Amino acid sequence: MEIFIKVSQFILSLSILIVLHELGHYIPAKIFKTRVEKFYLFFDYKFSLFKKKIGETVYGIGWIPLGGYVKISGMIDESMDTEQMQEEPKPWEFRSKPAWQRLIIMLGGVTVNFLLGIFIYILMMNIWGEQYLPNENLTDGVWVQNELGEELGLQTGDKILTIDGEKIQKFRDLFLEFINGNAYTIERNGEVIEKDIPVDFISKLVDGEKEDANFLSPRIPFFIGKVIDTLQNANSGLQPKDIVVAINKRPIKYFDEVDAEFSKHKNEKVTLTVKRDNSTEDIDVTLDNDGKIGVQLAMMPQSDMEKLGYYKFETKTYTFIEAIPAGMNKAWTTFSSYLKQLKKIFNPSTGAYKGLGGFISIGSIFPSTWDWQTFLSITAFLSIMLGVMNLLPIPALDGGHVVFTLYEMISGRKPSDKFLEYAQIAGFIFLIALLLFANGNDIYRHLFK
Template structure:
């Protein structure tokens, strides 16, 4: 059922983005009296799931969910209709239109993607506002519990001040900033230290598999989630939601402090001081030879931590007029972060290419329960990502057509049809190679 919910959201989001992107080409083409022969969601090689001709355009749904397209008369595109291109140009054809009109038609899809992403972010800011843990409110620093964070040079208690010289507003944004960054600054025991992010950090991150994004944590209190049935303390007076505040008389604030303290009493009988509702209780317990109590720790959300007084969350509500600049800023941050990641992908030494994913990766970012907020946040991100990707100067993409049209406008010389055909073939080979590599990565990670 969870997979079905994820897949349904992915297909709905993808279909919406494809249809609106193609409308971005379709509408200006119609405005400039250019004939559109086909308007398709997904590709229809050999046959269609559905099709209907209205006027001069066939509208349909293909069976290959790799995108969509509009077939514009007189244009060298994915249809590779060389027979039509061999005939004399007709007034309704794309190739007969002035260069500026062709440029607008080609940029229409990208324009819609960017506008859609910005619009969704604005509406999300207006509807939900923002609630997050400010990085500056993590007063006692981060919790380092894995080799990746240690290899970065971090220690428990470090306060992360900046990444690449810029303050990070949200604690939840730190992971992405480290992925995109090169240097960072911390405060440790009152001393400010500058450190470098290893060039192969993303490679190390991807090697962690499913835990890739969870290498930085706030410091959590020692809250009991449950007592294991067969543990040494199965019959002790320990209850879920108890908060351990001292171990054998030594006060502790966080779980990482408790782990160090318990390690001193392996195989011994000690006392725990716990806070239960508004009471404080002393509970005798046994410590195993491994330095643990046989309890499961955790189950606390940021809201719980705020209620318990550990962290202060920031909550911002926006009026519609305030949501506009907030949504624009969010869109710009999303775009610039994505560009930074692409730069690292094209640098083999970073290992970022390992994180390149296809349909499984994209589908997996949707939650396994329906959330309107999450769905629209992911759709906005994908819309901006799709807009930028289509701007890349690859012949089979909108960006490739734009480059050739701009060349014509600047030089006054139009590239020949044969050249455009060959360029289209090269572009398709590049895209198919990238598609196979990305989805191959997905399959490799799935089996791994």
């Protein structure tokens, strides 16, 4: 059932993005009286799941869920209809239209992608607002959980001030900013330190285990979720929701302070001071060979974290008018962040290309339970990502057609149909290779990691 929900969300999101993207080409084509022969969701090689001709256009659904297309008369596209191109241009064909009209038609798809992303973010800001942990509220610094964070140059207790000179407002943005960034500034023991992000940081992140991705976290209290009833302290008196605030009368505030203290007392008894409701209690426990007491940690509710003075969370609500600039800012942040990621991917030394994913990666980001807020957030991100990808100056993508049209408008010379045909073939081969590489990465990670 969980897989079904994931797949359903993926197909629905993909279908919305494809139909609206192609509609972005279709509408200006119709406005400029350019004939649209086909409007398809998914590809229809050999046969269609559904098709119906209305006027001059065949509308349909293909069986290969790798995208969609509109076939515009007189245009060299993925249909590779070279026979049509050998005939004399007709007034209703794409190639007969002025360059500025062709440019608008080609930019229509990505324009819709960006507008859709902005609209969804505005909608989300208006309906749900934002709740986040401000980075500046981590007054005792961050928790570095594994070697990957240490190789990055971080230590538990560091206060992260800036990344690439920019102050990071929300803690949840730090992870992505470290991926996109080149240098950062921290405060450690009252000293401000500047550090470079290792150029192969992304490579190590991709090559590591899944748990390595959680290299950074807010420091959390030792909040007991469960006392394991088969281990040594089952009858010690510890209870779920107890907060450990001292070990052998030595105060502790965060869980990351525990290991150093417990490692001194392996196979020994220690006295824990726990906070329970509005009182404290001393409880004797026995540590095992690994310096563990046999409990499971839990995340304390945000409201309790605030009451006990650990962190102050920020909650923002927006009227529809207020949501417009907030949504536009979110869309711009997403756009600029994705551009930074592309720059890393095209730099082989970063190893970011190893993280390229295909349909499995995209599908896996959807949750296993239906949640409209998450669904819309992912769809907005994918819409902006699709817009950026389609703007790349690669033949067979919208960006490739835009480059050739701009060249014509500037130079006054139109590339020959034969050149455009060869360029389309080369671009198509490149995209197929990229698709195979990305999905090959998915299969490798699924089978071997």
